[in-house]
Amino acid sequence: MKHDEAEDIVKEALTDVVPEADLTTLGPDETFRDALGMDSLDFLSFIEILTRRTGVRIDDEDAPHLTTLADSTGFLLARTE
Amino acid sequence: MTWETIRKDTTAQVAPNLADYARERAEFTWSRARKRLDGLPCGRGLNMAYEAVDRHAGTTRGGKVALRCLARDGTVTTVTYTELACRTARFANVLRSLGVGRGDTVFTLLGRCPELYTVVLGTLKNTSVLCPLFSAFGPDPVEQRLRLGDALVLVTTAALYRRKVAERRPELPGLAHVLIVGPGAEELPGTLSFDALMAAASGHFAIPPTSPEDMALLHFTSGTTGTPKGAIHVHEAVVAHHATAAYALDLHPEDVYWCTADPGWVTGMSYGVIAPLVHGVTAVVDEGDYDALRWYRILDEQRVSVWYTAPTALRMLMRGAPPRQSNDGRAVHDLPALRFVASVGEPLNPEAVVWGQESLGLPVHDNWWQTETGCIMIANFAACEIRPGSMGRPLPGVEATVLERGEDGRARITDNGVRAVHEPDVVGELALRPGWPSMFRGYLHDEKRYEAAFAGGWYLTGDLARRDEDGWYWFVGRADDVIKSAGHLIGPFEVESALMEHPAVAEAGVIGRPDPMAGNIVKAFVSLRPGVEPTASLERELLAFGRRRLGPAVAPREIAFDQNLPKTRSGKVMRRLLRARELGLPTGDLSTLEGSV
Numbered sequence: 001m002k003h004d005e006a007e008d009i010v011k012e013a014l015t016d017v018v019p020e021a022d023l024t025t026l027g028p029d030e031t032f033r034d035a036l037g038m039d040s041l042d043f044l045s046f047i048e049i050l051t052r053r054t055g056v057r058i059d060d061e062d063a064p065h066l067t068t069l070a071d072s073t074g075f076l077l078a079r080t081e
Numbered sequence: 082m083t084w085e086t087i088r089k090d091t092t093a094q095v096a097p098n099l100a101d102y103a104r105e106r107a108e109f110t111w112s113r114a115r116k117r118l119d120g121l122p123c124g125r126g127l128n129m130a131y132e133a134v135d136r137h138a139g140t141t142r143g144g145k146v147a148l149r150c151l152a153r154d155g156t157v158t159t160v161t162y163t164e165l166a167c168r169t170a171r172f173a174n175v176l177r178s179l180g181v182g183r184g185d186t187v188f189t190l191l192g193r194c195p196e197l198y199t200v201v202l203g204t205l206k207n208t209s210v211l212c213p214l215f216s217a218f219g220p221d222p223v224e225q226r227l228r229l230g231d232a233l234v235l236v237t238t239a240a241l242y243r244r245k246v247a248e249r250r251p252e253l254p255g256l257a258h259v260l261i262v263g264p265g266a267e268e269l270p271g272t273l274s275f276d277a278l279m280a281a282a283s284g285h286f287a288i289p290p291t292s293p294e295d296m297a298l299l300h301f302t303s304g305t306t307g308t309p310k311g312a313i314h315v316h317e318a319v320v321a322h323h324a325t326a327a328y329a330l331d332l333h334p335e336d337v338y339w340c341t342a343d344p345g346w347v348t349g350m351s352y353g354v355i356a357p358l359v360h361g362v363t364a365v366v367d368e369g370d371y372d373a374l375r376w377y378r379i380l381d382e383q384r385v386s387v388w389y390t391a392p393t394a395l396r397m398l399m400r401g402a403p404p405r406q407s408n409d410g411r412a413v414h415d416l417p418a419l420r421f422v423a424s425v426g427e428p429l430n431p432e433a434v435v436w437g438q439e440s441l442g443l444p445v446h447d448n449w450w451q452t453e454t455g456c457i458m459i460a461n462f463a464a465c466e467i468r469p470g471s472m473g474r475p476l477p478g479v480e481a482t483v484l485e486r487g488e489d490g491r492a493r494i495t496d497n498g499v500r501a502v503h504e505p506d507v508v509g510e511l512a513l514r515p516g517w518p519s520m521f522r523g524y525l526h527d528e529k530r531y532e533a534a535f536a537g538g539w540y541l542t543g544d545l546a547r548r549d550e551d552g553w554y555w556f557v558g559r560a561d562d563v564i565k566s567a568g569h570l571i572g573p574f575e576v577e578s579a580l581m582e583h584p585a586v587a588e589a590g591v592i593g594r595p596d597p598m599a600g601n602i603v604k605a606f607v608s609l610r611p612g613v614e615p616t617a618s619l620e621r622e623l624l625a626f627g628r629r630r631l632g633p634a635v636a637p638r639e640i641a642f643d644q645n646l647p648k649t650r651s652g653k654v655m656r657r658l659l660r661a662r663e664l665g666l667p668t669g670d671l672s673t674l675e676g677s678v
Contacts, residue, residue: 020625033370037244039217039633040371041567041599044397060373060401 001054006076010069013049017042028070056080084431084469087444094420097463098327102474105328109477111518114324115317118359121288128291129319130169130205133358135288138166142361149337149383150195150366160195162361165202168279170286172203175278179234179258183208183289184296186230189344190214190223190237190245193353193368196262196275197344200236201354205297205316206288209234212299212311215345215569216241219632221579222309224249226301227256230311230525234258236275239265245632293317293518299525300347302452303572305561311525312452318351318519319359321456326356328476329448329460330387331421339365339379340389346569347452348425351519352389362387373398377414384418391426393567393599395433395445400598414441421463423448426568427600428556431469447472449556451542452570453534455519459554471553472546480514483507483548484539490560491541498537505550508557512539562656564593566601571635573656579630580605580637583623585613590646590654594639594663605637606659608644615642 011023014032021036033043047058047066056079058066065075099105119136120127137143143163150158160168181187187204189211191197204211212230214223223245227235232255237246239261250256250271259272266274298314326332330352338357342348357364365383369375371394380388422437422445429447437445448460449472459481461473475481485500487493492510493500502509520540523531534541545557564571573591580589588608593601607623609615620640627636647658661667 018628019621020629037217037633040397041393041602041638042633043370044598063372063374 001077001080003073003077006080007069007073009050009053009076010072013046013053016049017045023069026069029068031067032069033067050076054080084435087434087438087467087469089464089466093463095331095333097331098333099331099462099477100464102462102465106475106477109324111320111324111478111516114478115320115518118320118323121291125288126291126295127293127316127319128205128208128288129297129316129322129355129359130202131288131291132319132323133355134162134166134169134202137162137358137361145361146363147358148195148198148364148366151368151379151383153369158195160198162358165198165358167284168199169203169206170284171279171282172199173207173286173288174282175260175275176204176207176209176234177286178278178282181207181209181234181258184210185233186210186212186299187234187236188212188214188227188230188232190216190218190235190241191262191344192216192238193344193349193366194262195366196236198354198366199279201344201350202358206286208289208291208295210296210299211350212301213345213350214301215343215632215634217343217632217634218245218345219628219630219635220245220249221630222575222632222635224252225575226309226311227253229308230299230301232256234260236260236262238262239269242269242272291316294522296522298350300350300452302347303563303570303575304530305563305572306574307530307572309572309575310527310530312455312521313523313525314455314519315522318455319355321517321519322351322356323359324478325457325460325476326352326360328462329446329457330356330389330423331463332357332360332362332387334361336360336362336386337365337384337418338362338387338389339367339383339385341367341376341394342389342391342426342568347455348389348391348568351456371397373401377416380414380416380419385416386418387421387423388419389423389425391568392424392429392433392447393426395424395429395436396598399433399436416441419443422446423460425450425457427565428470428472434467434469444469449473449544449554451544453521453540453542454513454517455521456517458513458517468549468553471549471555473554474552475554478517481554482512482514482539483509483546483554484512484541485509486545486560490545491543492536492539492560494536499539502548506547508545508547510560511542511544511546511554513542514538515540562592562660564591564601564603566593566596566603567599567634569634571603576603576605576627576631576635576637577654580607580623580627582630583626585609585619586623588646588654590656590659591637592656592660592663602639603635603637604639604641604663606641606643606646606654608646609642 148160260275301309340353446461483502484492576591577589594604596602647655
């Protein structure tokens with residue numbers, strides 16, 4: 001998977017869960033749970049969508065690596081290498 | 082499937098406060114429970130904040146840690162009872178300096194931070210009224226509650242104020258003071274810095290005389306129709322917070338206690354703030370969001386002994402984080418300090434009760450209560466067996482029953498009053514005999530709805546339940562259209578009203594769709610105005626519209642287009658029928674439907 005492709009998947013998953021989000025103003029290292037006002041059910045939907053689209057299994061241990069656009073993209077890239 | 086009853090080891094590490102259920106029920110009286118509290122010195126009444134803070138602060142317990150606050154980054158700060166007494170006195174003086182007095186309402190829109198405790202308890206010291214809001218509410222629910230609750234003061238953060246209040250401020254002329262916790266007040270017109278006001282205030286404050294019947298807390302809850310209802314609670318409720326936390330949470334003074342509920346809801350207030358402090362325990366306060374590993378770490382590192390959480394959170398834990406294998410081959414998280422786990426908010430499925438037993442080494446004790454009751458009413462107890470899936474039995478001092486239902490699904494009310502169901506396992510409306518100290522004293526400015534909540538000498542809960550032959554209660558569902566999602570009550574009318582403000586929407590009907598994680602999620606059926614096409618992009622736009630207005634806690638998570646919403650002859654959308662269709666259930670008597678068979 002290429003970087004841009006992984007980032008698009010993360011952005012699409014966020015937009016699916018938080019359709020009102022304006023991702024153009026979201027910095028790559030901004031914590032999206034705070035910036036987009038996501039609750040814990042939103043976050044759960046987000047990781048379920050990522051798993052469905054990429055086949056990557058995401059465990060509770062992985063949650064600390066899924067907090068920003070940059071680290072989520074990096075996480076998908078590392079897991080699909 | 083039937084689940085095996087969980088029997089208790091008779092040698093618990095700590096002797097349970099309620100050892101003999103029948104005896105405790107027979108001997109308990111609320112007036113004796115009242116005597117376990119101090120009351121204001123010189124007989125000046127009963128004040129929640131005095132019982133929670135000051136009565137410890139002046140004793141050898143003053144140096145004990147009251148709050149152990151965990152910031153998002155994991156930093157731990159502690160607040161002792163004496164420090165809390167000083168901070169809450171300062172805030173009471175801040176209120177006084179602003180001209181805020183007895184009966185004036187102070188709202189909080191804050192996360193789980195130390196300042197929340199200062200504001201709640203300082204407000205109560207000042208004999209003002211505290212109304213908490215949930216920080217995941219959107220601007221609509223926030224504005225509506227501030228207006229309905231006659232907010233004079235709001236304490237919040239700069240980020241929450243900008244996102245949820247600033248634009249609506251002109252619509253709230255009664256909101257005289259907005260206090261900003263943390264940085265940012267100087268950039269926000271019409272706000273004051275909480276920190277600056279606190280720094281200038283004295284740490285000494287004499288609590289004025291407080292009648293046990295003085296209003297203390299205002300909690301908004303949702304009904305089937307109309308606006309949210311503000312349930313009024315009085316200072317005397319602290320008697321019930323104290324007694325029930327002893328019985329249903331088995332709190333002992335040496336406990337480290339963690340209530341995960343958000344302070345924006347009644348659980349986070351009654352059992353997150355008041356009850357643990359009245360018991361003089363150390364309360365863990367976590368500012369962070371749900372995160373399974375973080376939660377296990379908190380339970381472990383903070384040596385939490387009593388944990389009060391919610392079914393949705395437990396089900397989230399169940400889906401991941403496989404526990405370590407213990408020596409005997411069983412998978413158990415190693416949490417030696419933890420001795421009691423309880424849950425509330427929605428019915429706890431038997432799988433979750435048993436999961437606790439298998440992976441925490443402790444079964445989960447479900448209990449039941451609601452905003453109006455102010456305290457736990459029905460519970461599973463530390464010393465008693467658990468029937469997985471049951472909410473347990475009424476607490477000492479609580480009389481519960483199941484009432485026969487009428488056509489509309491609620492208790493049948495006739496000229497002769499109501500009729501209790503005496504046969505076991507018959508479904509009816511759960512009802513409670515009024516008289517416990519934390520019973521709500523009214524809905525703010527809505528006497529009619531308050532009166533409608535009682536019949537034949539009972540408070541009607543709106544929940545359906547059955548009682549088995551041994552007296553255990555089992556939750557069945559709601560008797561009305563209110564939606565229980567992730568432990569929160571959501572009024573369908575509030576959601577429908579918001580959606581109908583979108584120009585594409587002609588009508589909306591909102592129901593709870595069963596969900597394995599949240600219990601129910603909010604689903605909206607929407608009919609569109611003539612000429613509007615039901616496209617995927619419109620669906621997304623409506624979801625976004627709902628979230629922007631209502632926030633994630635209330636907004637629909639699913640939208641379905643339906644140009645033929647079922648309606649009564651009078652034109653009301655039939656949510657009951659939408660729900661029956663969604664679940665594939667028989668739709669019942671359709672004779673009152675418009676254009677029906």
